[in-house]
Amino acid sequence: MAVKIQTKNGTVDVSNDVIATVVGGAATDNYGVVGMASKNQIRDNLNEILRKENYAKGVVVRQQDNGVAIDVYIVVSYGTKISEVSKNVQSKVKYNLESMLGVSANSVNVFVQGVKVLEA
Numbered sequence: 316m317a318v319k320i321q322t323k324n325g326t327v328d329v330s331n332d333v334i335a336t337v338v339g340g341a342a343t344d345n346y347g348v349v350g351m352a353s354k355n356q357i358r359d360n361l362n363e364i365l366r367k368e369n370y371a372k373g374v375v376v377r378q379q380d381n382g383v384a385i386d387v388y389i390v391v392s393y394g395t396k397i398s399e400v401s402k403n404v405q406s407k408v409k410y411n412l413e414s415m416l417g418v419s420a421n422s423v424n425v426f427v428q429g430v431k432v433l434e435a
Contacts, residue, residue, distance in 0.1 A: 317329055317330045317331065318334065318378060318383060318416075318418055320416075320417055320418070329416055329418065331371070331376040332371050333416070334374075334376045334383065334385075334412070334416065334418065335370050335371040335373075335374035335376060336370050336371070337411055337412060337415055337416060338370070338374045338376075338385055338387060338408050338411070338412070339351050339370025339371075339373060339374055339387075340370070340411070341404075341407045341408045341410075341411040341412075342387050342389055342404050342407070342408060343389075344407060345400060345403045345404050345407055346395070346400070346403070347391050347392055347395035347396075347399075347400035347403075348389050348390070348391060348392075348400060348404065349389075349390045349391060349392050349431045349433070350389070350390050351369075351370055351372075351373035351374070351387075351388060351389060351390070352373055352388045352389060352390050352428035352429060353369075353372045353373055353388065353428075354372065354373060354374075354375060354386070354388045354426075355372075373387065373388040373389070374386065374387055374388070379421055381419065381421070382418065382419035382420055382421040383412075383418055383419075383420055383421065384420070384421050384422045384424070385408060385412075385420050385422070385423045385424065386424045386426060387404060387408065387423065387424065387425050387426065388426045388428050389404065389425060389426070389427060389428065390427070390428055390429045390430070390431050391427055391429075391430055391431070392430070392431055392432075392433050393430050393431065393432040393433065397427055397430075401425040401427070404423070404425050405423040405425060408420065408423045409423055
C-alpha cells in the first residue's frame with residue numbers, strides 16, 4: 316500500500332519502501348544505533364545488520380486514518396542507554412517523516428533486536 320497525499324495540483328503516492336528507507340536512514344543516524352535488524356530474523360535467515368538497500372526488512376509501515384504507524388527494529392551498541400537511544404530514534408523518525416515526506420507518524424515503536432560490542 317501507499318500513502319496518498321492530496322495537493323492542489325493532484326495526488327502524490329508515497330510507497331512503503333520509500334517510507335522504510337527514510338525511517339531506516341533516520342534511525343541509523345542516531346548515536347548508539349549500530350544498524351537495522353530484520354523483523355523476522357528466523358524467516359529471513361538474517362542474523363546480521365542490514366545494509367541501506369535492505370532497510371525495508373527492518374521497518375513495518377501500517378497505514379492509519381490520519382497518518383502511519385511505524386515499527387523500527389534496531390541493533391544498539393554496548394554501553395549506551397537503550398531507553399535514550401530509543402527516544403532519540405522515535406523523535407528523529409517522526410521529524411524526518413514530517414519534513415521530507417509530509418507524512419505524520421502517529422506512533423513509532425522501537426524494537427531492540429540485539430546489542431553489539433564494538434571493537435575499539
